[in-house]
Amino acid sequence: MSKITNKSSQLYWASGIVSICGIIFEVLFGALGSYILGDGVKQYTITISLFLTGMGIGASLSERVVKHLITRFIVIELMIGIIGGISSFAVFGITSIAGEESTAIFLYSIILIVGGLTGLELPILIRKANEIGVEMNKSTARVLFSDYAGGLVGGLLFAFYLRPEFGLVKSAFLVALINILVAFWMIISFRKEIVRRSIYIGAASFALILMIVGVLFGEEIAFSFEQRLYKDPIIFSEETAYQRIVLTKEQGDLRLYLNGQLQFSSSDEHRYHETLVHVPMAASRDRNNVLILGGGDGLAVRELLKYDEVDSITVVDLDPRMVDIARTNHMVVELNQHAFEDKRVQVVNADAFKFMENESERFDVIISDLPDPNNESLNKLYTWEFYSMLRNHLKSDGAMMVQATSPVFATEAYWTISKTIGETGLYTTNMHVDIPSFGNWGFVLATRTKIDSEDLKIRVKTDYLTSAMIPSLTAFGKDEDSTITQDGEKIKLEPNTLIRPNLIEKYENAWQQY
Incomplete structure (x- = not known):
C-alpha cells in the first residue's frame, strides 16, 4: 500500500509541475504574439482559444493511449520541452527572416501543438494513477486539483518573476528544462516498467543539453535576430515588467523603441x-x-x-x-x-x-x-x-x-x-x-x-x-x-x-x- 501511495503521490506532484509549465507556456505565447504582432488583447484571445482547442484535441486523442502510459507521458514531456523551449527563439528568427505573416502562422501552430500535447498529459496521468490502484474518482479529482493549482502558480510565476527577470527567450528554455527534468524523474521512478530505458535516458539527456545551451546562448543569438528588426545597431535592450525597451544608434542618431514601436529619434x-x-x-x-x-x-x-x-x-x-x-x-x-x-x-x-x-x-x-x-x-x-x-x-x-x-x-x-x-x-x-x-x-x-x-x-x-x-x-x-x-x-x-x-x-x- 505504501508503494502505491508513493507512486500516486509522485504522479500528483508531476501533474502540478507540468501544469505550471503548461500555463507559463500559454501566457508566454500570448506575450510573444503581443510583442511581435501587436494588439495584446487579440493575441491573448487567440492564444487562449488555440491552446484550449489543442487541449481538447489532445484529450480526445488520449482515448487511444491505453498501454505503456508512463513511457508515453515521458515522450510527451520531452516533446513539450523541446518545442516549447525553442518557441521564443524560433519566433524571433522567423520574424527577422520571413516577416510577421509567417511568424503568426508559425506561432499559432506552436500554440496548437503544445496545447494538444498538454491535453494528452492529464488523461494519461489519471489512467496511470488508476492503474496503480487509486480509485478512478479519487485519481481524477486529485490530478485535476494538482493541475488547477499548478496553473495559478505558473501564471503568477511568469508575470512577476520569469518575464521581468529572464525575458521571453530565456524563460522558454528554463521552463522547458523543468519539463525535461520531470521526464527524467519519471524514468527513474518507474524504471522497472520502462523497456529499453537507455533510449529514453539518451533522448532526455539530449533534450536537457539542448535546453542548457539555449539558456546560456539562446538569448544572445535571438538578439542578433532582433537586430534585423531595427534599422540601426541595438546598443541597449531590456525586458521590463511592462515592456521591452530598445535603444539603437547610428551616426549620432539615437532612437528609443518600446515594444518595437519608435518613440523618438x-x-x-x-x-x-x-x-x-x-x-x-x-x-x-x-x-x-x-x-x-x-x-x-x-x-x-x-x-x-x-x-x-x-x-x-x-x-x-x-x-x-x-x-x-x-x-x-x-x-x-x-x-x-x-x-x-x-x-x-x-x-x-x-x-x-x-x-x-x-x-x-x-x-x-x-x-x-x-x-x-x-x-x-x-x-x-x-x-x-x-x-x-x-x-x-x-x-x-x-x-x-x-x-x-x-x-x-x-x-x-x-x-x-x-x-x-x-x-x-x-x-x-x-x-x-x-x-x-x-x-x-x-x-x-x-x-x-x-x-x-x-x-x-x-x-x-x-x-x-x-x-x-x-x-x-x-x-x-x-x-x-x-x-x-x-x-x-x-x-x-x-x-x-x-x-x-x-x-x-x-x-x-x-x-x-x-
Whole structure:
C-alpha cells in the first residue's frame, strides 16, 4: 500500500509541475504574439482559444493511449520541452527572416501543438494513477486539483518573476528544462516498467543539453535576430515588467523603441516635443503647475524646464525602469539635459488612469505623451472617461495637449481621438507637424474656452517651432481632414469609450497598411 501511495503521490506532484509549465507556456505565447504582432488583447484571445482547442484535441486523442502510459507521458514531456523551449527563439528568427505573416502562422501552430500535447498529459496521468490502484474518482479529482493549482502558480510565476527577470527567450528554455527534468524523474521512478530505458535516458539527456545551451546562448543569438528588426545597431535592450525597451544608434542618431514601436529619434524629436509642450504652454494663462502623462524619457520635461515660472512638474509613467534609464544612460541623459535632476520634477510610477482617479490637484497644463492606443490597456487612456478626468483636473484657463497618432496614416483614429476629447465639453484645436522619422504626426489642443491659434506666442528658445508657424499647424489637406468619406458618403465618427472601444480597430486597420 505504501508503494502505491508513493507512486500516486509522485504522479500528483508531476501533474502540478507540468501544469505550471503548461500555463507559463500559454501566457508566454500570448506575450510573444503581443510583442511581435501587436494588439495584446487579440493575441491573448487567440492564444487562449488555440491552446484550449489543442487541449481538447489532445484529450480526445488520449482515448487511444491505453498501454505503456508512463513511457508515453515521458515522450510527451520531452516533446513539450523541446518545442516549447525553442518557441521564443524560433519566433524571433522567423520574424527577422520571413516577416510577421509567417511568424503568426508559425506561432499559432506552436500554440496548437503544445496545447494538444498538454491535453494528452492529464488523461494519461489519471489512467496511470488508476492503474496503480487509486480509485478512478479519487485519481481524477486529485490530478485535476494538482493541475488547477499548478496553473495559478505558473501564471503568477511568469508575470512577476520569469518575464521581468529572464525575458521571453530565456524563460522558454528554463521552463522547458523543468519539463525535461520531470521526464527524467519519471524514468527513474518507474524504471522497472520502462523497456529499453537507455533510449529514453539518451533522448532526455539530449533534450536537457539542448535546453542548457539555449539558456546560456539562446538569448544572445535571438538578439542578433532582433537586430534585423531595427534599422540601426541595438546598443541597449531590456525586458521590463511592462515592456521591452530598445535603444539603437547610428551616426549620432539615437532612437528609443518600446515594444518595437519608435518613440523618438534624436535627429528630429525636437519637432515633436516642441509642438507637444510649447503650444499648450502658450495657450494657458498660467504655467506654474504642469502634469505629464507618459514622458518617461524626460524630453518633454526638458522643454518645460525652459520656463522660469514653472514651479512643479509631475511625471506619471508606468514603468520605473524607463525613468531609471532616462536618469542614468549617458546618451539619454545628454539628450534630455539631466531633466530628472531638477528639484521641480516629481516622478510617479503609476497607471495614468488610476492616478487621475485618485488625484485631487488641478493643473495649469496637462500633457498626454502616451503610447499609441494599440491595445486595451492603452485604449482606456484615449477614452471619454479618461479625458473627462483630465478635464476635471484642468484649471479653467489652462490647456491640455494630447499626442494623437498620425492624421495621414491613421486618419479615422486621429479624428476619433479629437471627437472623444470634444465630447467632454472641451474646445479642441487640431494640429499636425511633419517629423521625418515618424511622418506627419497629429496633436489635439484642448481648452475650456475657445482660442485663436494666431494669438499663441512662443516665449522660450526653440530649435524648430515659431509663433508664426502655429496657425499653419492647424491646416489639414483634403486626404487627412475630418471629412472622412467612404463610397462618397461621410463617415460618422463615434467617441471612444470604455464600453465601446472602437478606437483600437480603427488604429490597427490603419497601420496595417504601413
